[in-house]
Amino acid sequence: MHIFTLAALLRLQRGVRLHHICQRHLHATHATSSEWCVGQPFSNPLDELKKLLQVPLIKDENLIFKPTQTEIRKAQNIFQGNRVEPLKGIVNLDQLPARDLPEIAFIGQSNVGKSSLVKSLFRSLNPKTNHRLTVSKKAGHTRTLRFYEIPRKFSLVDMPGYGENMPEHFVRSAEAYIMTRQTSRLKMTFSLLDAHRGMTENDQEFLDKLQNSNASFCLVLTKIDKVPHSHVLRAFLALNEYREKHLSTALPQIFLVSSLSGAGIPLLRSFIAYVTGNIRISGH
Ligand SMILES: Nc1nc2c(ncn2[C@@H]2O[C@H](COP(=O)(O)OP(=O)(O)OP(=O)(O)O)[C@@H](O)[C@H]2O)c(=O)[nH]1
Numbered sequence: 606m607h608i609f610t611l612a613a614l615l616r617l618q619r620g621v622r623l624h625h626i627c628q629r630h631l632h633a634t635h636a637t638s639s640e641w642c643v644g645q646p647f648s649n650p651l652d653e654l655k656k657l658l659q660v661p662l663i664k665d666e667n668l669i670f671k672p673t674q675t676e677i678r679k680a681q682n683i684f685q686g687n688r689v690e691p692l693k694g695i696v697n698l699d700q701l702p703a704r705d706l707p708e709i710a711f712i713g714q715s716n717v718g719k720s721s722l723v724k725s726l727f728r729s730l731n732p733k734t735n736h737r738l739t740v741s742k743k744a745g746h747t748r749t750l751r752f753y754e755i756p757r758k759f760s761l762v763d764m765p766g767y768g769e770n771m772p773e774h775f776v777r778s779a780e781a782y783i784m785t786r787q788t789s790r791l792k793m794t795f796s797l798l799d800a801h802r803g804m805t806e807n808d809q810e811f812l813d814k815l816q817n818s819n820a821s822f823c824l825v826l827t828k829i830d831k832v833p834h835s836h837v838l839r840a841f842l843a844l845n846e847y848r849e850k851h852l853s854t855a856l857p858q859i860f861l862v863s864s865l866s867g868a869g870i871p872l873l874r875s876f877i878a879y880v881t882g883n884i885r886i887s888g889h
């Protein structure tokens with residue numbers, strides 16, 4: 606079954622409000638970032654969070670993307686065994702690439718880790734590409750839409766962020782691209798939120814715009830290495846609760862990643878390979 610059909614079905618479902626339950630059942634923990642996915646590079650960091658609760662973290666049916674280890678491994682080869690071509694950054698949408706490749710966009714507040722995530726997805730595959738993709742401590746570093754193509758497979762699109770030091774063209778460039786790019790081209794928009802900072806008013810405003818658009822989008826919690834697991838759990842539950850209340854069109858599954866440690870990256874690679882039609886996932 607195609608993922609959008611699955612997502613459409615799941616939109617109709619309502620999850621339980623776990624946030625309040627969690628406050629009562631949270632195990633005391635001081636587990637640190639370095640303990641994510643130890644010895645299991647292909648696992649979902651969410652599995653680590655499950656250990657902190659005595660009740661289910663999320664409903665089983667909301668975990669809709671469950672590839673096997675073999676399927677995840679296959680996806681790594683697509684990212685790490687192919688040449689990546691960075692295109693020239695653009696601001697005007699009439700300069701968008703004409704090539705008919707599936708696209709995946711990364712959006713979020715400035716400094717949330719968009720460029721780092723794209724870099725991490727391609728890491729170790731092509732050092733020449735890695736050094737062209739720059740990141741910075743200073744918010745507002747990426748100023749244009751940057752397409753990174755794996756020829757004949759897909760493009761990942763890094764973008765400027767909203768919030769601090771947002772470029773003046775943000776609405777007519779990044780935002781307009783996400784809201785108007787035909788869904789036949791833009792297969793998925795990853796909306797990034799910082800596990801350390803939690804969801805901000807700017808995030809809520811942008812997520813509400815996505816909800817009111819035709820864009821297919823899903824939520825990604827970044828920088829999970831930066832804070833204790835209990836902090837990530839609270840950020841996850843708050844985001845999941847917001848999703849249940851306000852974001853019925855978002856994919857019900859939230860991804861957790863650390864671009865620094867690589868936790869969650871193989872799973873995200875396999876999801877991208879799947880939504881762009883580059884691998885098959887059994888049962889989907
Ligand atoms: N600890 C940690 N730091 C991260 C992670 N991802 C990004 N960072 C740091 O966060 C800062 C911002 O990262 P970028 O990838 O440039 O963020 P961005 O969203 O592209 O920012 P703009 O281009 O300014 O919109 C940099 O100092 C990164 O090193 C992560 O997973 N863990």
Ligand SMILES: [Mg+2]
Nearest residue numbers: 719720746747
């Ligand atoms: Mg950037």
